[in-house]
Amino acid sequence: MSAIDDNAEAPPKGSIADYCARARKIVPELRDRAFETEELRRLPDETVQALHDNGIFRMLQPARIGGGELDYVALIDVVEELAKGDAAVAWNVANLSSHHWMLGMFPPAAQDLIWDEHPDALIASSFIFPTGKAKRCDGGYSLTGRWPFSSGVDPSAWNMLAGIVTPDDEAQSGEYRIFLIPETDYEIIDTWFTTGLKGTGSNDVKAENIFVPEHMTLAVSNVAGGETPGSKSNTNALYALPVFALFPFVLTGCALGNAQACWDDFVENTRKSSSSYNQAKLSDFQSMQIKIAEAGAKIDAARRIMRGICVDAMEDARAGRIPDLLIKTRYRRDGAFSVQLCTEAVDLLFKASGAGGLFSTGHLQRQFREAHAINAHIAFSFDAAGSNNGRVELGMPSDNPTL
DSSP, rough: SEEEEESOOOTTSSSOOOOOOOOHHHHHHHHHHHHHHHHHOOOOHHHHHHHTTTTTTTSSGGGGOOOOOTTTHHHHHHHHEEEHHOEEEHHHHHHHHHHHHHHHSOOHHHHHHHHHHHHOOEEEEOOOGGGEEEEEEETEEEEEEEEEEEEEOTOEEEEEEEEEEEOOSSTTTOEEEEEEGGGGGEEEEEOOSSSGGGGGEEEEEEEEEEEGGGGGGGEGGSSSSOOOOTTTTTTTTTGOOOTTTTTTHHHHHHHHHHHHHHHHHHHHHHOOOOTTTTTTGGOOOOHHHHHHHHHHHHHHHHHHHHHHHHHHHHEEEEEEEEOOOOHHHHHHHHHHHHHHHHHHHHHHHHHGGGGGGTTTTSSHHHHHHHHHHHTTSSOOOOOHHHHHHHHHHTTOOSSSTOO
C-alpha cells in the first residue's frame, strides 16, 4: 500500500522516487525517536540535521537554487513516507518545504535575499490572516500581530505571517497579504502544550509595529493561480499553482502516512497475536479481517484522491489553465474528505486493538492522537470546506477570501 514500489531498482537521482527513498531511509530513526520528539515538543536537532543532510526540506525549492523542484504530488508521496515514522516530523517537513515553494512566487529580491545567504534556510509560517494588522507606509508596511500555530518555528530563520492591510477607504475591504520577516523581528511564545502533533513546536509568534519592505510581501491575489511576482525567475508550472486552493494537500500526506503506519502495525500484530482469553488466533476472526479490509480501503481511497488532485493540478498548470472558483472549492472539499477517511481508518483499527492499544509505550495510541490532531486543522474541517463548496455549487459566493 504505497505510491512507491519498494522492490524497484534504485530510482533516478532527484526524482520523487529518489526523495521517497531518502525519506524511507530515515523512517526507523524517526520512529525510534518519536516519544523523545513528543517530550521536546519540537524536532530534535538530530532529526533536523538528518532532513537537511538528505535535502528533504528543499524538495520543492527551485532547481536553480539547488532544490528538487519536484512536482506538487511530492508533498503526498514524500511526506507519507516520513509520517510512517513520525507524523509530527512529516508535518514540519510538509510546512517548511512548502515555504520554499511559496518563496519561489515572491518578488526575486526576496528570493535572492534569503537563498543567496543560506539556501537551506528554514521558513515557518502562520496563515491566519485576521491576527495580523498591517498598514501601508513609505516603501512597505507596518505589521503588528500575534499568530498561533507557527509549526517548526524554533529552527526557522524566517517566517511567513499573514495579515490584512487596512484599506485607505473604509468602504473597501482589507487586502489579504503575506509578510516575510526574519526571526529577529518576532518573539516566539511557548504555547504548544497539546495531546497530538506534540513534536511540531507549533508555537505562537508576536510582532509589534515592524517594518516589512514591499518586496518582502506577497498579495494572496497574486497566488490564486497563474503568473506570480516570481514567475520570471521560476518558470516551472509548479510555481503557477493556486496556493490556497491546494493548501490542504500540503499537509494531507501526514494523515495518509500516519494511517498507513497504523494499518501496517495493526496487520503485523494481528498476524502473530492470539486472544488472551482462549488463545484463538486473532487473524482467524472474521471481524478482524473485515476491519483490516475496510481501513485499508479508506486509506487507499484517500491516497487516490490526494495524488489525483495534485497530478491533475500540475497538468492544468502546465497547460496554462487556472481552475475556476468551483474547482478550487472542490479541491478544499476533497482535501478535507481524504483526511477524514484516514482518521476513520485509524479509529477503526484503534477500536479493534483492544486494551493493547492503550499502553503509552505503544505507537498505536500515538498514531490515534496524531490522526485527530491532524484532523483538527481548519483545512480539514469538512463542515467548513463542504459548506463553502456547497455554496458555490448552488450559485452563492464563496466565503473563503483566500481562493
